Amino acid sequence: MVRTFKIKVPASSANIGPGYDVLGVGLSLFLELEVTIDSSLAHETNDDPNNCKLSYTEDSEGYSSVPLRSDANLITRTALYVLRCNNIRNFPSGTKIHVSNPIPLGRGLGSSGAAVVAGVILGNEVAQLGFSKQRMLDYCLMIERHPDNITAAMMGGFCGSFLRDLTPQEVERREIPLSEVLPEPSGGEDTGLVPPLPPTDIGRHVKYQWNPAIKCIAIIPQFELSTADSRGILPKAYPTQDLVFNLQRLAVLTTALTMDPPNADLIYPAMQDRVHQPYRKTLIPGLTEILSCVTPSTYPGLLGICLSGAGPTILALATENFEDISQEIINRFVKNGVECSWKLLEPAYDGASVEQQ
Ligand SMILES: Nc1ncnc2c1ncn2[C@@H]1O[C@H](COP(=O)(O)OP(=O)(O)O)[C@@H](O)[C@H]1O
Numbered sequence: 281m282v283r284t285f286k287i288k289v290p291a292s293s294a295n296i297g298p299g300y301d302v303l304g305v306g307l308s309l310f311l312e313l314e315v316t317i318d319s320s321l322a323h324e325t326n327d328d329p330n331n332c333k334l335s336y337t338e339d340s341e342g343y344s345s346v347p348l349r350s351d352a353n354l355i356t357r358t359a360l361y362v363l364r365c366n367n368i369r370n371f372p373s374g375t376k377i378h379v380s381n382p383i384p385l386g387r388g389l390g391s392s393g394a395a396v397v398a399g400v401i402l403g404n405e406v407a408q409l410g411f412s413k414q415r416m417l418d419y420c421l422m423i424e425r426h427p428d429n430i431t432a433a434m435m436g437g438f439c440g441s442f443l444r445d446l447t448p449q450e451v452e453r454r455e456i457p458l459s460e461v462l463p464e465p466s467g468g469e470d471t472g473l474v475p476p477l478p479p480t481d482i483g484r485h486v487k488y489q490w491n492p493a494i495k496c497i498a499i500i501p502q503f504e505l506s507t508a509d510s511r512g513i514l515p516k517a518y519p520t521q522d523l524v525f526n527l528q529r530l531a532v533l534t535t536a537l538t539m540d541p542p543n544a545d546l547i548y549p550a551m552q553d554r555v556h557q558p559y560r561k562t563l564i565p566g567l568t569e570i571l572s573c574v575t576p577s578t579y580p581g582l583l584g585i586c587l588s589g590a591g592p593t594i595l596a597l598a599t600e601n602f603e604d605i606s607q608e609i610i611n612r613f614v615k616n617g618v619e620c621s622w623k624l625l626e627p628a629y630d631g632a633s634v635e636q637q
């Protein structure tokens with residue numbers, strides 16, 4: 281018997297200004313996996329971690345760069361981690377995975393978060409583990425250690441999330457180097473290790489309302505900026521007044537985005553940040569000018585503007601005038617030698633999904 285199912289996971293924009301590592305909104309741009317498993321072969325034991333056939337549509341973002349070996353590709357490495365935590369070494373023989381990915385890589389639209397969520401769901405479906413989304417979040421957070429993209433991609437909508445304090449024993453389990461959590465890419469000796477199960481309820485979240493009149497304009501520069509590099513540039517400590525600056529705005533912003541009609545006089549200042557954007561400006565030409573010069577008073581319809589995730593994409597929240605707003609931001613990037621594309625997106629309210637076919 282052949283099992284076929286489709287996994288869909290939304291992109292996400294994290295931080296939304298002051299909500300560094302806290303806020304994320306799922307977006308209407310979906311990573312999709314078409315999976316086929318020949319269950320007549322599923323019970324065959326096999327020692328090859330690369331026995332599944334992985335392919336991408338030719339129009340997928342990163343088509344020419346993402347690895348197709350399942351112990352090297354982020355989606356399938358993540359799935360292998362879930363399988364191995366549950367005493368299953370590899371994909372069933374005859375597993376085929378065809379990926380369609382419209383989420384630009386390394387741009388601040390949660391491509392890695394979507395890949396990790398898709399991989400955990402894939403592992404859950406292949407092994408028929410019956411995990412809830414909340415339990416799958418634990419596996420995701422063992423791999424992508426900030427909850428904002430992962431939570432928005434898994435749960436959908438506009439989310440706030442935190443990581444709970446772990447017990448010393450859990451920290452010991454949690455602090456396993458990623459190389460032990462995920463199988464080594466091709467060439468690494470398969471140690472046969474069974475990774476410990478992740479602690480439960482590592483991440484907790486709430487889903488906020490979102491005024492549907494508020495649309496998400498993503499202005500996407502053509503250069504990649506890895507999230508790891510963009511996180512590495514941030515200070516390890518902050519002046520109290522900068523943290524208070526962000527906390528105050530975070531508390532106001534989560535409600536301001538639910539209000540009808542939307543109030544730009546509240547949303548625009550509430551989207552300011554002193555924790556990550558000031559330091560990332562050195563990595564993104566034109567960011568300083570764009571965040572300070574494109575305002576609701578110069579562009580009617582604009583509510584707020586910020587770096588999307590770790591960048592370089594700019595997220596502009598607006599109710600109208602989308603073309604003019606995006607063109608102004610594109611023009612300012614071009615003046616700094618950066619070419620861009622743009623997309624008009626909506627929140628993805630339902631998050632990740634699986635459709636049996
Ligand atoms: N659909 C995908 N398939 C395989 N790997 C992916 C996919 N999406 C993202 N990745 C991996 O994640 C990396 C980008 O992650 P990251 O630097 O966090 O940027 P982003 O802001 O897009 O999340 C890519 O270089 C690639 O290694």
Ligand SMILES: N[C@@H](CCOP(=O)(O)O)C(=O)O
Nearest residue numbers: 294301388389390507589590
């Ligand atoms: N809070 C994180 C969010 C990273 O989002 P991504 O879409 O760039 O992966 C950060 O700002 O580092």
